[in-house]
Amino acid sequence: MLFHVRMDVRLPHDLPQEEAVEIIAREKAYSQELQRSGKWRHIWRIAGEYANYSVFDVKDNTELHEILSGLPLFKFMHIEVAPLLRHPSSIRGDDT
Numbered sequence: 001m002l003f004h005v006r007m008d009v010r011l012p013h014d015l016p017q018e019e020a021v022e023i024i025a026r027e028k029a030y031s032q033e034l035q036r037s038g039k040w041r042h043i044w045r046i047a048g049e050y051a052n053y054s055v056f057d058v059k060d061n062t063e064l065h066e067i068l069s070g071l072p073l074f075k076f077m078h079i080e081v082a083p084l085l086r087h088p089s090s091i092r093g094d095d096t
């Protein structure tokens, strides 16, 4: 199943710099491992915002929830999820 996900990151102003750097490094490693696995298909920065649009390809809602709630930045994020399906007007036979 494909899901479009928007993640907005809000780091608290009083979060120590070293802690923020460490969490962001873990976030990057976690994300890149999932990208290599094919489950995290796309990640795009939203221009001018500390936010991204991502596309996930996972088995079901439960797997998506497990992945998102495992994000090192999860507690500092606002996340919006939209399930995707093929549009009947799409000229593409698959989702490439």
Ligand SMILES: O=C(O)CC1=CCC(=O)O1
Residues within 6 Å of the ligand: 007, 009, 027, 028, 029, 031, 032, 050, 051, 052, 073
């Ligand atoms: O910077 C972001 O948008 C948050 C994030 C998600 C995965 C990652 O590496 O950073």
